[in-house]
Amino acid sequence: MENRPLEYDYTVAKWFMLTTVVLGIVGMLVGVILAWQMAFPAVNLMAGEGLAEYTNFSRLRPLHTDSVIFGFTLSGIWATWYYVGQRVLKVSMAESKFLMVLAKLHFFIYLLVVVAVVGSLLLGISTGKEYADFEWPIDIAVVVVWVIWGMSIFGLIGIRREKSLYISIWYYIATFLGIAMLYLFNNMEIPTYFASGGIGAWYHSVSMYSGTNDALVQWWYGHNAVAFGFTVPIVAMIYYFLPKESGQAVYSYKLSLLAFWGLMFVYLWAGGHHLIYSTVPDWMQTMGSVFSVVLILPSWGSAINMLLTMKGEWQQVASSPLIKFMILASTFYMFSTLEGPIQAIKSVNALAHFTDWIVGHVHDGVLGWVAFMIMAALFHMAPRVYKREIYSKSLMNTQFWIQTLGVVLYFTSMWIAGITQGMMWRAHDEFGNLAYSFIDTVTVLHPYYTIRAVGGTLYLVGMFLFAYNMYKTMTSSRRVEESELQNASPMGA
Amino acid sequence: MDLGTLQAYAYFFFVAFLVVVLYSYIYHLYSSQWKGKRDYEKYGNIALHDDVTDQPIETISKNDDKKVGGINE
Numbered sequence: 001m002e003n004r005p006l007e008y009d010y011t012v013a014k015w016f017m018l019t020t021v022v023l024g025i026v027g028m029l030v031g032v033i034l035a036w037q038m039a040f041p042a043v044n045l046m047a048g049e050g051l052a053e054y055t056n057f058s059r060l061r062p063l064h065t066d067s068v069i070f071g072f073t074l075s076g077i078w079a080t081w082y083y084v085g086q087r088v089l090k091v092s093m094a095e096s097k098f099l100m101v102l103a104k105l106h107f108f109i110y111l112l113v114v115v116a117v118v119g120s121l122l123l124g125i126s127t128g129k130e131y132a133d134f135e136w137p138i139d140i141a142v143v144v145v146w147v148i149w150g151m152s153i154f155g156l157i158g159i160r161r162e163k164s165l166y167i168s169i170w171y172y173i174a175t176f177l178g179i180a181m182l183y184l185f186n187n188m189e190i191p192t193y194f195a196s197g198g199i200g201a202w203y204h205s206v207s208m209y210s211g212t213n214d215a216l217v218q219w220w221y222g223h224n225a226v227a228f229g230f231t232v233p234i235v236a237m238i239y240y241f242l243p244k245e246s247g248q249a250v251y252s253y254k255l256s257l258l259a260f261w262g263l264m265f266v267y268l269w270a271g272g273h274h275l276i277y278s279t280v281p282d283w284m285q286t287m288g289s290v291f292s293v294v295l296i297l298p299s300w301g302s303a304i305n306m307l308l309t310m311k312g313e314w315q316q317v318a319s320s321p322l323i324k325f326m327i328l329a330s331t332f333y334m335f336s337t338l339e340g341p342i343q344a345i346k347s348v349n350a351l352a353h354f355t356d357w358i359v360g361h362v363h364d365g366v367l368g369w370v371a372f373m374i375m376a377a378l379f380h381m382a383p384r385v386y387k388r389e390i391y392s393k394s395l396m397n398t399q400f401w402i403q404t405l406g407v408v409l410y411f412t413s414m415w416i417a418g419i420t421q422g423m424m425w426r427a428h429d430e431f432g433n434l435a436y437s438f439i440d441t442v443t444v445l446h447p448y449y450t451i452r453a454v455g456g457t458l459y460l461v462g463m464f465l466f467a468y469n470m471y472k473t474m475t476s477s478r479r480v481e482e483s484e485l486q487n488a489s490p491m492g493a
Numbered sequence: 494m495d496l497g498t499l500q501a502y503a504y505f506f507f508v509a510f511l512v513v514v515l516y517s518y519i520y521h522l523y524s525s526q527w528k529g530k531r532d533y534e535k536y537g538n539i540a541l542h543d544d545v546t547d548q549p550i551e552t553i554s555k556n557d558d559k560k561v562g563g564i565n566e
Contacts, residue, residue, distance in 0.1 A: 005546070006545050006546075022548075087543040087545075090533075090547065090549050091545075162539060162549040162553075163553050164536050166539040166540060168540070240540050242540060246540070249534075254522040254526070254534070258518065261518065
């Protein structure tokens with residue numbers, strides 16, 4: 001038997017990289033369609049009257065949010081986990097058949113869930129809860145996938161060589177535990193068919209909570225899905241990929257630990273800011289508001305730590321498009337974690353709530369921070385898992401600038417639209433009569449909706465460039481030696 | 494004392510307690526470094542030296558006889 005030196009096994013990481021790219025394109029394509037529908041309602045009928053049921057805004061919207069959150073982002077999280085996990089624990093998946101089988105099972109059951117989600121949402125089968133749209137059979141499958149991932153995390157940790165868990169591993173563990181708790185509690189539901197003795201569809205369910213309690217649990221979940229889906233695992237990525245790509249150790253490891261515990265404690269209490277001026281108790285609203293503002297500290301703790309990691313090496317930002325992606329991601333993280341708390345202040349919320357400013361906030365965070373960081377991670381991983389250089393540096397640079405322009409157009413148009421909307425809704429004459437009707441706001445906002453759609457389209461164009469660059473890297477780029485893969489990723493012209 | 498007042502006091506002391514915990518943690522991190530008990534900053538190198546053949550920054554145990562890169566450590 002051949003005595004080959006031990007190597008990391010990236011089989012499952014590669015599979016998840018593929019789903020990240022594919023589901024990213026699907027999610028963002030649907031998003032772009034929705035943006036054009038908002039600007040030009042006729043797009044709702046793009047496939048004709050007969051298919052309008054499947055192409056209208058309300059049918060496609062959950063498909064957009066869920067494919068970006070549970071498709072693109074989760075795949076990115078898992079692609080990086082099956083890469084970073086092995087490397088910082090210094091143990092190969094190839095060393096444990098059991099973990100390898102688990103990881104493959106993880107991927108294939110996940111694929112089945114993706115098919116079930118896309119199918120059911122297109123057919124209009126949904127619980128109607130935002131970001132928790134899946135009916136109970138899919139929820140059960142999600143739990144199975146999650147448990148398998150947990151076994152994989154702790155299994156790999158169990159056989160590690162490196163005694164201390166690198167800070168990224170803490171964040172991956174927090175992602176696992178956080179989502180497990182949130183998903184279970186918010187998706188507590190009663191299958192109506194079984195509870196009623198055979199009435200209605202077998203897959204239909206209703207929430208176990210009702211009224212204000214339902215809203216509270218929903219936004220405790222909703223906001224923390226942002227926390228443990230869009231923040232914690234992405235911080236895990238940047239703590240590994242930025243130091244590794246730049247060749248600089250994290251600026252302050254102690255600050256990374258402090259920011260970790262700060263984030264863990266504070267984030268869980270901030271969800272109440274989604275329910276300001278609603279029927280939940282006033283003290284909960286105040287608590288949500290206060291904790292949102294406090295949240296700036298741990299968020300900026302990580303972001304500043306990342307920027308300081310580049311201390312003395314800033315020329316890399318100019319020379320490497322990969323570092324550009326990560327530094328812009330980190331900057332957008334700072335920006336959106338300042339914007340969010342500002343929106344959570346009660347007096348600001350009175351203006352901002354339900355307006356497009358919120359939509360703008362979500363997208364500067366997700367497009368600028370989450371997606372940029374995931375794409376940077378995949379760019380860094382590609383030469384190492386395929387043993388080929390990144391196909392084109394100039395294509396990466398082009399993608400970077402097109403997408404940056406896209407994000408800027410997106411959030412600036414939504415700022416103006418949101419604040420205009422909020423001001424118009426509140427305006428009244430001296431007798432208290434509203435100054436504008438709803439349709440007045442729609443007319444005024446039309447140009448901004450068009451700008452948003454253009455911004456989204458540019459971002460999608462960047463996604464196609466990304467997919468093409470990844471495809472060429474995978475298939476026909478120059479082969480590289482292990483010695484070229486130490487820090488800065490090799491790139492073709 | 495009514496329930497509301499009690500809640501307010503409990504809330505205040507809980508927050509104060511957590512602030513103390515947080516600052517104690519900061520003190521713990523820095524004092525461990527000063528006293529030479531633990532060098533936290535070296536863990537930053539885990540990301541940089543992460544080849545499967547690299548020596549771990551801290552091995553699991555001194556008697557660890559797991560093979561790394563086909564060579565006994």
